[in-house]
Amino acid sequence: MERLERERATVAAMVRIYCRAHHGGPALCRQCQALLQYASYRLDRCPFAADKPTCAACPIHCYRAAERQRMREVMRWAGPRMLWRHPYLAIRHLLDERRDRRTARRGAARPNPGIVTAAGERE
Ligand code: SF4
Numbered sequence: 001m002e003r004l005e006r007e008r009a010t011v012a013a014m015v016r017i018y019c020r021a022h023h024g025g026p027a028l029c030r031q032c033q034a035l036l037q038y039a040s041y042r043l044d045r046c047p048f049a050a051d052k053p054t055c056a057a058c059p060i061h062c063y064r065a066a067e068r069q070r071m072r073e074v075m076r077w078a079g080p081r082m083l084w085r086h087p088y089l090a091i092r093h094l095l096d097e098r099r100d101r102r103t104a105r106r107g108a109a110r111p112n113p114g115i116v117t118a119a120g121e122r123e
């Protein structure tokens, strides 16, 4: 599965797990649907494209503060549960995180995404 596609599937799975536990489900509630749409919108415009780090390790953090906070809550809840429900996505995500930590330790810079506005748009 391609990197961005995988990222999209991982976020969607996490939001579904979170929503089902907190908002009833089985369908996504309006708030979680909006959060997932926002994440997808940001992913489409990610200046790193296929070379993106995990969003948690991103030097830009293009999310607005409110969505970032909500996504953090979703990840905190759904992250540990992902291993049982979506082991492939969970393990790949953990490997991505490990790669990001190694890259950060080595001080290796990611390719310059260009000038990025506060909203994360590339200029
Ligand atoms: S810019 Fe950073 S936070 Fe935004 S989608 Fe790309 S990796 Fe995630």
Ligand SMILES: [Zn+2]
Binding pocket: 018, 019, 020, 022, 023, 028, 029, 030, 031, 032, 033
């Ligand atoms: Zn919900």
